[in-house]
Amino acid sequence: xxxxxxxxxxxxxxxxxxxxQKIVVDDMAVPTPGPGQVLVKTLxxxxxxxxxxxxxxxxxxSKTAAPGDRIMQGMDFAHDIVMxxxxxxxxxxxxxxxxxxxxxxxxxxxxxxxALPAVFGPGWRRTVGYSNDYxxxxxxxMVLQAAxxxxxxxxxxxxxxxxxxxxxxxxxxVEMARLERGAVPLVIGCGPVGLAVIAALKGKGVGPIVAADxxxxxxxxxxxxxxxxxxxxxxxxPYDSWRLSAVLPDAVANDISPPPPPLGPIPERxxxxxxxxxxxxxxxxxxxMAGAPTQxxxxxxxxxxxxxxxxxxxxxxxxxxLQFVLGYTPDEFAASLAMIxxxxxxxxxxxxxxxxxxxxxxxxxxxxxxxxxxxxxxxxALV
Ligand SMILES: [Zn+2]
Numbered sequence: 001x002x003x004x005x006x007x008x009x010x011x012x013x014x015x016x017x018x019x020x021q022k023i024v025v026d027d028m029a030v031p032t033p034g035p036g037q038v039l040v041k042t043l044x045x046x047x048x049x050x051x052x053x054x055x056x057x058x059x060x061x062s063k064t065a066a067p068g069d070r071i072m073q074g075m076d077f078a079h080d081i082v083m084x085x086x087x088x089x090x091x092x093x094x095x096x097x098x099x100x101x102x103x104x105x106x107x108x109x110x111x112x113x114x115a116l117p118a119v120f121g122p123g124w125r126r127t128v129g130y131s132n133d134y135x136x137x138x139x140x141x142m143v144l145q146a147a148x149x150x151x152x153x154x155x156x157x158x159x160x161x162x163x164x165x166x167x168x169x170x171x172x173x174v175e176m177a178r179l180e181r182g183a184v185p186l187v188i189g190c191g192p193v194g195l196a197v198i199a200a201l202k203g204k205g206v207g208p209i210v211a212a213d214x215x216x217x218x219x220x221x222x223x224x225x226x227x228x229x230x231x232x233x234x235x236x237x238p239y240d241s242w243r244l245s246a247v248l249p250d251a252v253a254n255d256i257s258p259p260p261p262p263l264g265p266i267p268e269r270x271x272x273x274x275x276x277x278x279x280x281x282x283x284x285x286x287x288x289m290a291g292a293p294t295q296x297x298x299x300x301x302x303x304x305x306x307x308x309x310x311x312x313x314x315x316x317x318x319x320x321x322l323q324f325v326l327g328y329t330p331d332e333f334a335a336s337l338a339m340i341x342x343x344x345x346x347x348x349x350x351x352x353x354x355x356x357x358x359x360x361x362x363x364x365x366x367x368x369x370x371x372x373x374x375x376x377x378x379x380x381a382l383v
Contacts, residue, residue: 009030009039009092009093010030010140010141011029011030012027012028012029012030013027013028013029013030013139013140013141014026014027014028014139014140014357014380015027015028015082015135015138015139015140015357016082016138016139016357016358016360016361016378017080017081017082017138017139018054018055018058018077018080018081018082018083019080021055021056021059021077022055022361023055023138023360023361023364024361025357025358025360026080028080028082028135028139030140030141031134031135031141031142031143032095032143033093033094033095033143034095034096034121034143035095035096035097035098035121036095036096036097036098036121036145036146036147037095037098037119037143037144037145037146038091038092038093038094038095038098038107038143038144038145038146038149039091039092039093039094039095039141039142039143040089040090040091040092040113040141040142040143040144041089041090041092041140041141042084042087042089042137042138042139042140042141042142042378042380043087043088043089043090043112043158043162043379043381044087044088044137044157044158044159044161044162044377044378044379045084045085045086045087045088045136045137045138045162045377045378045379046086046087046159046162046163046165046166046192046375046376046377046378047084047086047360047363047364047367047375047376047377047378048085048086048166048192049191049192049193049280049303049367050303051083051084051085051129051364052364052367052368053280053303053305054083054130054305055083055364056305057305057306058072058075058077058305059077061305062075062076062077070125070126070127071127071130074126074127074130074131074132074133074134075130075131075132076132079132080132081130081131081132081135082129082135082136082138082139083129083130083136083138084129084135084136084137084138084139084378085117085127085128085129085130085136085137085165086117086137086162086163086164086165086166087114087115087117087136087137087142087162087165088112088113088114088152088158088159088161088162088164089112089113089114089115089137089142089144090110090111090112090113091107091108091109091110091111091112091113091149092109092141093109094109094146095143095146098146098147106151107146107149107151111151111152112151112152112154112156112158112161113144113149113150113151113152114149114150114152114161114162114164114165114333114337115128115144115145115148115149115150116145116148116165116328116330116333117129117130117136117144117165118145118148119131119134119143119144119145120145128142128143128144137162137378138357138360138378138380139357139380140357140380148330150164150333150334150337152337153341155341156340156341158379159351159354159377159379160340160347160348161337161340162377163340163347163350163351163375164333164336164337164340165333165336166192166193166196166375167196167199167200167336167339167340167347168196168328168332168333168335168336169193169196169301169327169328170193170195170196170197170198170199170200170301171196171200171203171328171332171335171336171339172325172327172328172329172332173193173196173197173200173276173299173301173325174197174200174201174204174206175332176299176323176325177274177276177297177299177323178297179204179206179272179274180272182271182272183206183271183272183273183274184207184208184210184242184245184246184270184271184272184273184274185197185201185206185207185209185210185274185275185276186210186211186212186238186239186242186273186274186275186276187201187209187210187211187212187222187227187275187276187278188212188238188275188276188277188278188279188284188288189212189213189277189278189279189280189284189302190211190212190213190215190218190219190221190222190227190230190278191213191218191278191279191370191374192350192374192375193278193280193301193302193303194211194213194218194222194276194278194279194301195218195221195222195225195350195374197276197278197301198211198222198225198226198227199225199226199339199345199347201226202225202226202227202345203339203344203345207228208228208229208245209226209227209228209229210227210228210229210230210231210238210241210242210245211227211229211230211231212230212231212232212233212238212241213230213232213233213370214232214233214234214370215370215371216232216371217370217371217372217374218370218371218374219231219232220349221349221350221374224345224346224349225345226345228245229241229245237291238291239291239292239293242273242275242293243268243270243293246270246271246273246293247270247271248269248270248271264319265294265295265317265318265319266294267294267295268293268294270293272295272296272297273292273293273295273296273297274296274297274298274299275288275291275292275296275297275298275299276299276301277298277299277300277301277302278301278302279302280301280302280303280304281302281304281306282304282306282307282308282309283308284302284304285298285300285304285308285310285322286308286309286310286311286314289310289311289314289315289318289320289322290314292318292320293318294318294319295318295319295320295321296318296320296321297320297321297323298320298321298322298323299323299324299325300322300323300324300325301325349374350374350375351374351375351376351377352372352373352374352375352376353366353373353375353376353377354376354377354378354379354382355376355377355378355379355382356378356379356380356381356382356383357378357380358383359378359382360378363376363378
């Protein structure tokens with residue numbers, strides 16, 4: 001192993017640990033990087049809504065995990081788990097077989113990096129932050145996969161760079177939506193996921209972007225991310241609003257409207273609709289299906305970890321397309337960092353709080369208030 005400038009590597013660290021469905025701060029051993037892995041020091045790590053869900057629902061969900069569920073397979077809730085997968089870190093020490101320049105990305109000790117939160121070897125993969133073996137960014141140190149690291153440009157702060165992961169989620173959702181030419185997007189829910197979707201849509205030049213959220217604070221953030229029409233669903237139907245934004249010019253409407261088929265849905269003579277469900281609580285998919293225009297694509301980005309029901313008939317009569325998405329590709333992750341670095345959209349309003357490890361448990365509670373908070377950054381160096 002090669003030593004960085006740090007004279008001595010620490011052997012013990014502090015972390016905000018998920019234990020017995022609570023977040024507690026405790027000491028634990030600093031992880032050792034294996035082949036292809038790198039020891040890093042956490043600089044900033046965003047608290048993700050999925051972590052809130054995991055704290056609450058993880059133990060139950062892990063009992064019924066599907067064979068292909070690589071996230072749940074890495075988690076035994078009877079033992080400590082350190083969450084945190086939206087991080088920026090400083091490289092300290094390389095494990096075997098990945099010292100620069102052989103780590104492909106040519107990252108050196110002392111450099112600031114982001115990384116896809118995964119560690120893998122032949123035939124296995126673990127998610128950093130959703131694993132008993134690979135602790136995440138709510139701890140002072142982590143082990144990351146060298147091949148999945150990206151150097152962070154010098155001009156970015158750690159907390160801006162830590163937004164790479166959640167913004168990549170939005171980018172992936174938009175890629176998976178396979179937007180048709182002229183499609184008008186509707187974003188339901190303007191929490192961190194919905195806001196990332198809006199920013200990605202804006203980055204692609206798609207519009208007008210219609211967005212809806214009950215919280216005034218989040219509606220303001222939706223405007224800041226680039227939404228064109230922002231609705232309070234308590235006052236106005238997001239779907240009616242979407243229809244107004246999706247009206248076709250008469251000439252086009254007359255031209256493209258085919259005669260109604262003998263059986264099946266009658267086209268609505270509107271621009272193509274894509275609805276991003278970014279709420280992730282039971283009942284929302286059904287509401288979206290009820291409000292959606294004919295032949296819309298519904299992209300489910302919100303992470304609901306509870307049982308939910310909907311009426312398939314709603315989808316049948318409109319020929320709806322229901323698409324679920326997860327994560328992002330390495331290319332989307334890199335594009336997300338590049339988008340942040342470009343400064344095209346000022347993401348700083350998304351960060352509404354900063355805590356040290358001792359503040360993580362309270363931050364999990366505080367995030368329940370959408371008017372107060374969007375993204376809280378954990379900075380282990382903060383006391
Ligand atoms: Zn996340």
